[in-house]
Amino acid sequence: MKPVLTLLDRTLKLARYPQRTNETLQAWDAADEYLINHTHDMVLDPQRPILIFNDSFGALSCWLAEKGQVTSISDSYVAQQGCSQNLAANELPQVTQLDCLADLPANPQLVLIKLPKNNRLLTWQLQQLCHLVPEDCVIIGAGKAKEIHTSTLKLCEKHLGETKTSLAVKKARLVFIKPDSSLVKPMPSPKTWDVPEHGFTLSNHANVFSGESLDIGGRFLLDHIPQDPNLKHIIDLGCGNGVISLKAAKLNPQAKVTSVDESYMAVASCGENAKLNLDNPEQIHAIVNNCLDGLEAESADMVLCNPPFHQQNAVTDHIAWQMFCDAQQVLRPNGQLIVIGNRQLGYDEKMKRIFGNVQKIAQNNKFIIYKSGK
Template sequence: MKTELVLHDQQFTLHRYPKRASETLQAWDAGDEYVINHFIETPLPLGSKVLILNDNFGALSCWFSHEHHVYLQTDSLVSQKGAQQNLLLNQCNEITLLHSTDAMPNDIDAVIMQLPKSNRFLTWQLHQLKTHLNPETPVVAVNKANAIHTSTLKLFEKHLGETRTSLAWKKHRLVFSQVGDQATPIVDEKTTWDVPEHNMQLNNLANVYSGESLDLGARFILEHLPQGSKHKNIIDLGCGNGVLSVKLGRNNPLSTITSVDESFMAVESARMNVTANVDNPERYTFLANNCLEDFKKDSYDLVVCNPPFHQQNTVTDHIAWQMFCDAHNVLETAGELLVVGNGHLGYLAKLTRLFGKGRVSVVASNKKFVILSAKKAS
């Protein structure tokens, strides 16, 4: 696995975050290289203010910080930490870090965007570009060629203006657009929908997973969450829009609950939904974090988890494994990890290896999902 990006007489050492000894994935891809090549051929004026959206681990931020004032906006705390790690490692100039929930700066000279997986999030970002930037500000976006569809280009045209694409290079393509002065549709910052069987109304910011209906795993585990406040300190790990946090709070009115996600929009959505759906939200803590990094050891008695199986556009199970390991670390003796996942993912074997033989049991299962309980030994 390469860690050295060498291009146009510059060299950067780049790692994904968190850095793993057995890492098999690069911290950049050919799309990053294509963007850099484009700006070598058509350079920006020295000292330009460049807004970079969705830089996965900071490769573009490192490169452009050498000659420009860089603003990096991302919804991912992991991506943000990766960028910070790589900027420091390569002794790059300082950049300005922005959360996805922050307003975009107004005086930007150029925008570079790695296209997000979610069209809802892309639509929101394009709307924000149109709202905050001056007309004729150039926008250059990149993604794998097979992920740039006619519908993608129509979104750019609808919300920005005239749009064209490059030729494909190493299976990637660039999208060229600019902020226009024509009227464009208003985009709501959130979607709102009901979960009538649980008497909830949920608000979801643009990049929250399953933002228009309950995902099936969450729907299944909602019926099997503990109640009665026997657990005093609970973590909803990978909280998403906070639907499990809401149900945990209703079921356990005396418990304190910490809602954790690496997505800034997810954490803010969870905060909104708990506030709207739970009587005493002051007992909650909402935190953007890399799993349970830096949480106090042996200090919680229940962790509930509906793990993701991808990081940005990469399918991987290392995030679930990190969640399980971190949960084991923060649980007190006899503390419980409650997990829902697709049956084919093999979580039973993974949790047994971590918690020990006889410490993991099946709470419930259906044709697609299994709910597992793992209890920490003394």
């Protein structure tokens, strides 16, 4: 896959993060190119902020880094690392990077939004902007034409202002939003619901996976988490709202639980749920990270994992590979990796290649839970 974006007589070296040998996926898309072409001739005030939402790996941040006070807002730790990496590779100044729960700079002149698939996150970001942007602010969303639905446009109209769309170019489309301050309303609270069979109340920020109900894979895994007094350190890899961490902590009160996710909103939710549900919330330590980067080798007794099979909008299995390889490094001798996945994903083959062994713990008509020992 070509690592160079050449557009408007300018060239940028752009890579996905983490970088892989023989990468098959590109670090930008047609929506990025459409936004760049559309905004190229805009006259910008160097003293007023430019806000970029959901910049996948920093293509937009790199393009605009020298044109003003750029702030990139993303819920993804991996996207932020990719942005920093690409800015450095092109010898560009670093931009300000914020997570989606942070306060935003006042009086922006230009807002670019890579429209997220998650409507709860889109609603959150639109309402943030409605509180913030002045009437002269230019707001442009972008995404794949097939993913910009009538419902997407209605959300923009409802929460931010009058909305119009462009023609499609290379299967991408722009969305133009005129801010309307009369639409300002209080920011939405985290979604809260109960899991009565396990005694949990779960709070979920806008971009948490399965943030409106317990996903069926997680529900199945909850019934198969080991209880063992010899467990001292458990890792919940890809923790989401932390429900697996909570169950592991309650079953094993002697163990420290490290909950890891690349979503800032997931990690914030996990920390809040520890306070809601545990007598000792400090038993859970929730961190943002790219898989298990930087964690001490041979420091954990068990890793619990429900791997995602997509990165940004791309379907891929490399995250599962990285999770399993990282788990093998972090587990102590005789430690265990326990993984749940859809039956067709074939995680058992990967686990056997990395660990040399794999065992089926449980299955239903949709999911299989596997275990590998180090």
